[in-house]
Amino acid sequence: MNDTVSPIPTATGVPKVHGQPLEKLPEDLYIPPDALEVFLDAFEGPLDLLLYLIRRQNLNILDIPVFKITQQYIQYIELMRELKLELAAEYLVMAALLAEIKSSILLPRPPPDDAVEQGDPRMELVRRLQEYERFKTAAENLEKLPRVGRDIFVAQARPEVIPQSARLPVPTLRDLLLAFRDAMERSALFKHHEISREPLSVRERMSRILTRLRQGPARFAELIDPAEGRIGVVVCFLAVLELAKSGMLDVQQDAPFAPMLLAPPVHYQEPEPESVDE
Amino acid sequence: MSDPTVIDDTNEPAPDDAQSQVLERVLEALLLASDQPLSIEQLHRLLGNELGVGKKDLRAALARLDAALAGRAAELCEVASGFRIQVRQEYAEWVSKLWQEKPPRLSRALLETLALICYRQPITRGEIEEIRGVALSPNIIRTLLERNWIREVGVKEVPGRPSLFGTTQQLLDDLGLKSLDDLPSLPEIKDPQQLEAALQRLGEQLHEIPHIADAPSEAIQTPDPDAMSPADPPPTVH
Amino acid sequence: MSDPTVIDDTNEPAPDDAQSQVLERVLEALLLASDQPLSIEQLHRLLGNELGVGKKDLRAALARLDAALAGRAAELCEVASGFRIQVRQEYAEWVSKLWQEKPPRLSRALLETLALICYRQPITRGEIEEIRGVALSPNIIRTLLERNWIREVGVKEVPGRPSLFGTTQQLLDDLGLKSLDDLPSLPEIKDPQQLEAALQRLGEQLHEIPHIADAPSEAIQTPDPDAMSPADPPPTVH
Numbered sequence: 001m002n003d004t005v006s007p008i009p010t011a012t013g014v015p016k017v018h019g020q021p022l023e024k025l026p027e028d029l030y031i032p033p034d035a036l037e038v039f040l041d042a043f044e045g046p047l048d049l050l051l052y053l054i055r056r057q058n059l060n061i062l063d064i065p066v067f068k069i070t071q072q073y074i075q076y077i078e079l080m081r082e083l084k085l086e087l088a089a090e091y092l093v094m095a096a097l098l099a100e101i102k103s104s105i106l107l108p109r110p111p112p113d114d115a116v117e118q119g120d121p122r123m124e125l126v127r128r129l130q131e132y133e134r135f136k137t138a139a140e141n142l143e144k145l146p147r148v149g150r151d152i153f154v155a156q157a158r159p160e161v162i163p164q165s166a167r168l169p170v171p172t173l174r175d176l177l178l179a180f181r182d183a184m185e186r187s188a189l190f191k192h193h194e195i196s197r198e199p200l201s202v203r204e205r206m207s208r209i210l211t212r213l214r215q216g217p218a219r220f221a222e223l224i225d226p227a228e229g230r231i232g233v234v235v236c237f238l239a240v241l242e243l244a245k246s247g248m249l250d251v252q253q254d255a256p257f258a259p260m261l262l263a264p265p266v267h268y269q270e271p272e273p274e275s276v277d278e
Numbered sequence: 279m280s281d282p283t284v285i286d287d288t289n290e291p292a293p294d295d296a297q298s299q300v301l302e303r304v305l306e307a308l309l310l311a312s313d314q315p316l317s318i319e320q321l322h323r324l325l326g327n328e329l330g331v332g333k334k335d336l337r338a339a340l341a342r343l344d345a346a347l348a349g350r351a352a353e354l355c356e357v358a359s360g361f362r363i364q365v366r367q368e369y370a371e372w373v374s375k376l377w378q379e380k381p382p383r384l385s386r387a388l389l390e391t392l393a394l395i396c397y398r399q400p401i402t403r404g405e406i407e408e409i410r411g412v413a414l415s416p417n418i419i420r421t422l423l424e425r426n427w428i429r430e431v432g433v434k435e436v437p438g439r440p441s442l443f444g445t446t447q448q449l450l451d452d453l454g455l456k457s458l459d460d461l462p463s464l465p466e467i468k469d470p471q472q473l474e475a476a477l478q479r480l481g482e483q484l485h486e487i488p489h490i491a492d493a494p495s496e497a498i499q500t501p502d503p504d505a506m507s508p509a510d511p512p513p514t515v516h
Numbered sequence: 517m518s519d520p521t522v523i524d525d526t527n528e529p530a531p532d533d534a535q536s537q538v539l540e541r542v543l544e545a546l547l548l549a550s551d552q553p554l555s556i557e558q559l560h561r562l563l564g565n566e567l568g569v570g571k572k573d574l575r576a577a578l579a580r581l582d583a584a585l586a587g588r589a590a591e592l593c594e595v596a597s598g599f600r601i602q603v604r605q606e607y608a609e610w611v612s613k614l615w616q617e618k619p620p621r622l623s624r625a626l627l628e629t630l631a632l633i634c635y636r637q638p639i640t641r642g643e644i645e646e647i648r649g650v651a652l653s654p655n656i657i658r659t660l661l662e663r664n665w666i667r668e669v670g671v672k673e674v675p676g677r678p679s680l681f682g683t684t685q686q687l688l689d690d691l692g693l694k695s696l697d698d699l700p701s702l703p704e705i706k707d708p709q710q711l712e713a714a715l716q717r718l719g720e721q722l723h724e725i726p727h728i729a730d731a732p733s734e735a736i737q738t739p740d741p742d743a744m745s746p747a748d749p750p751p752t753v754h
Contacts, residue, residue: 044624045650090650131647134703138635139627141700146605148690149413150619153603153611155310155590156417157352157363157548158424159370168425170452171384171392173461174477179386180393181467183410201459203399207444210400210432247435248400248442265435306589307607310548312614324613346588351544369545375562376546376554386662404617411655412663413619417551438616 046094047132049076054129062126066105070098097121205239209262210248217252217263301329301339302346309343309354309363313416314423314430314441317360323439359430388418392427396449396458400431400442419443427452539567539577540584547592547601553689555598596688596695626656630665634687635702638669638680657681665690 043049053072054064077095080087101121146152209223224236240262243249252261304325308316318333325331331339340361344354352363365373391414394406407414422428431444445458455461462476542563547554556571563569569577578599582592590601603611612618622630629652632644645652660666660681669682683696693699 044628045648047649088650094649128647128649130705132649134705135628135631135635135647137703138631138700139624142631142634142691143622143627145691145693145700148692149415150612151605151608152690152692153307153311153608154416155548155601155603156313156420157310157365158420159365159367159373159545159549160355161367161370168421169384171389173453173455173480175384175389176393176396176453177462177467177473177477179389180397181473182386183390183394184464184468201457203397204445204458207399207431207442210442210444211429214432248432264432303589304607304610307603307611308614310590310601311603311611325610350584351541352548365545365549369542372542372545372562373549376550379558379562380550380552402617403615407617407620411620411659436616440616 044136045088046073046091047129048136049073049091050094051129051133051136064122064126064129066098066101066122070102073098097125101125201235202238202242205235206243206248209236209239209243210264213249213262213264217261219259219261223262297329298335298339298342301325301331301335302343304329305336305339306343306363309361311416312362313418313420315357315360315362320360385418387412387415388421391418392422392449395422395428395443396445396461397464399444400434401444402434402440402442404440535567536573536577536580539563539569539573540581542567543574543577543581544601547599550600553595553598553600558598593692594694595692596685600689602692623656625650625653626659629656630660630687633660633666633681634683634696634699637682638672639682640672640678640680642678663690 043052050069050073053069053076054060059065074095077087077091080091104121148154212218212223220236220240223240224233226232228235240249240251244251247265250263250265252263253259254261305321308321308324318336321336322331322333325336340354347353347363351369352365355362355364387410390410391406394409395401398405398409403414403419419428423430425448426446427449428443429446430441432442433439434442450457460480462473462480466472466476543559546559546562556574559574560569560571563574578592585591585601589604589607591604593600593602625648628648629644632647633639636643636647641652641657657666661668663686664684665687666681667684668679670680671677672680688695688698691699
């Protein structure tokens with residue numbers, strides 16, 4: 001089972017290992033370099049990576065070729081380090097464990113009974129891999145179950161008039177702000193989210209303008225309430241710019257110097273009487 | 279249970295019957311699952327091409343659905359923004375008993391959704407789900423709409439044309455706010471200490487309102503010396 | 517629309533029929549209006565006295581409701597915390613078109629954590645980390661708690677007293693299951709007895725080292741973590 005090698009495309013640059021350009025990758029390591037980051041990111045940890053290395057060679061966990069797997073595993077780790085991917089400490093711990101197993105194989109074997117009693121590291125690794133694989137499969141099975149909101153839809157209907165006594169309580173401002181903080185904190189951990197810079201009244205005004213435009217196009221002046229003064233004009237203008245930028249509004253001009261009309265984007269076709277609450 | 283394509287013999291099944299029955303049921307399914315009323319235009323966008331039906335067919339199918347619901351606890355109803363299925367008013371009392379026993383709570387999910395609509399409006403359901411990282415139960419938008427705290431302010435011109443939601447004056451009134459600008463800004467909210475300070479400020483503003491109302495009568499009165507703290511020197515009266 | 521107390525003449529209405537039909541419709545109204553599935557116990561608390569019905573009557577009425585819905589787009593369904601009315605599977609495709617933005621996918625980390633809590637509950641965070649071989653992001657537990665899919669069921673009496681997590685009825689409801697037993701069974705460990713034999717084989721690889729080592733020599737470094745820093749020249753084993 002010789003590892004055949006395949007040339008690395010040069011267009012995307014050559015990764016380096018140990019400071020030396022790595023010109024050839026063993027075939028079972030070959031991944032299009034631009035996909036590498038995504039690929040390595042896809043592992044749920046060292047057990048997952050090991051399992052992948054074993055499975056891709058159609059091997060049974062029970063037949064782990066320790067030397068080969070250790071070698072491949074360490075190559076991956078090196079690659080991750082060279083690409084400056086964030087490497088969880090667990091990956092290094094596993095590398096050390098594999099090294100320990102490898103060296104224990106190189107050393108004279110203790111009698112088999114001792115091996116079990118002393119907690120043979122191979123035994124331990126195989127046990128952990130098997131256990132992890134069970135739950136990995138169980139997770140895949142869970143994902144396949146129908147789920148409310150994705151495959152199951154609950155039928156809902158309510159009376160038109162909701163009895164006053166059964167109305168929802170009003171949240172306190174504190175509840176609302178803490179809920180917002182939690183939601184944003186959680187999302188910050190998922191990804192970077194742009195932070196809104198505009199004053200909130202601009203966002204609110206965006207909502208109001210959209211509601212108004214459902215009745216038909218309007219001139220900018222019609223959107224302004226003179227009572228709000230200059231600040232009102234500025235807020236309104238910012239809201240229009242923001243809406244235009246995000247494609248939620250079209251600015252139309254029928255002829256040169258004609259008044260500019262603000263309207264919902266062209267393929268909008270719901271002329272609804274609307275406005276329940278204003 | 280029953281196969282929708284099986285047609286009662288007595289009905290003299292024309293080939294179209296099976297198809298129109300499917301349309302009626304698809305409409306029923308959509309209306310039962312939607313968190314907002316659905317307009318003919320929306321229904322046409324969703325079903326028109328795939329089922330090869332026009333708005334007239336949709337209206338006819340809705341009429342059939344209305345008739346089919348005659349014996350049931352819910353009815354089809356047309357409101358300003360479209361059609362919805364609602365529980366008949368004669369059962370409203372029972373429903374209110376249910377809610378008294380188990381009021382629809384202000385769940386975390388509901389609060390977070392409302393907060394996101396406050397701060398990020400106009401926002402789509404999908405954007406809320408993306409930030410929260412979980413799917414939104416249709417009940418939440420429905421409940422917020424019914425409470426008149428949010429409303430649909432438009433649609434986003436992206437595939438699927440999802441609704442954009444914004445807050446209402448009702449929400450400001452219920453929270454005792456004059457404008458959303460009174461709410462603390464994002465950086466303030468992120469820092470727990472600043473948030474406390476901001477809440478305190480808001481609290482004071484809110485409490486000032488009744489004080490101002492009470493103020494005139496009290497303010498004009500000569501302060502009662504007994505009511506003042508002993509440390510204060512009594513005002514001198516000439 | 518039609519008065520629900522009017523009964524089709526062909527049915528020869530007995531006096532009880534009207535009452536049991538009312539019960540069936542009240543149940544339908546309650547199930548449609550409730551955010552959560554309703555259990556027989558809850559329904560009995562709500563309706564028992566006022567309608568003079570026992571749990572047996574309720575079960576019978578639910579069975580009638582189930583039959584009455586046979587021709588419709590929704591069906592009665594029993595899940596862990598009670599009964600609910602849901603859109604039939606055959607119309608679910610259409611309904612999912614209502615929300616063009618698909619609900620966010622659950623990450624593998626979240627699903628694996630959930631699987632461990634399902635099958636190994638009560639379980640601590642540390643135990644989950646041990647089996648998965650990686651640290652658990654606090655996010656995952658938080659998201660699962662927020663969805664009300666898991667809850668803290670106690671603490672483990674070991675140093676640090678870590679929380680023990682278990683699943684909720686909400687999880688089963690959301691997966692359309694009546695009990696944990698309805699979950700797909702956990703895959704068995706393959707060939708536990710063969711472990712010993714496998715170990716033996718592992719040991720025998722000792723003699724194969726030269727063959728295995730025919731890969732690029734660079735890769736067969738002594739896997740001492742210290743030796744992995746680029747500065748150190750990789751010692752070779754040969």
